[in-house]
Amino acid sequence: QVQLVQSGAEVKKPGSSVKVSCEASGGTFNDYGFSWLRQAPGQGLEWVGGIIPMFGTPTYAPKFQGRVTLTADESPTTVYMELSSLRSEDTAMYFCAREGGSGDSAYFDVWGRGTLVIVSS
């Protein structure tokens, strides 16, 4: 059974950085892409960025460009999201998700349980 296991909740000060991990297990993930999405309290879903571990080149939503860095290890397949210059508006649940389909038809078919990041002074 394919699973994505995310690291635990974080509480950070404004201006600091946070790094969240997501380890994939229960399958082969050679050419799958993985995305990070976030959901602020009571709000909808927002795509942050994505990476294909086999190739290593990330893509970022323009809103987060310059503040987010996605990296990946291949064995075991683990993806990381680091978000810097944190502000209170970054308080949210951060999900990693596997990209099914391909290209512009991609969808998110396996999700991690989420990592709560709280930014507070």
Place this chain on the structure above:
Amino acid sequence: QSVLTQPPSVSGAPGQRVSISCTGSRSNIGAGFDVHWYKQLPGTAPKLLIYANTERPSGVPDRFSGSKSGTSASLAITGLQAEDEAVYYCQSYDSSLTVFWVFGGGTKVTVL
């Protein structure tokens, strides 16, 4: 403000049919990009419900169906059940290059 527009809420009695609309524009749904749907229960991660406009992943009941036309898509739930009470999101690709993957704001389905 979400790129894709969904009604905030819909409701129906058990056994009834409800439909959720997802309206986009010429840079996403109207450009022919696929629409996908997710179901989210409180405190849990979203779950893929429909992909590529009409396809159901293994294990999703055939009470759930998707359709797409022009700049809009719809999710229909027939034979509404108590466990269908959740928030539903649509998702598509956007070619405007401001962001790749866009979502609707979510629709809360209430079973009366």
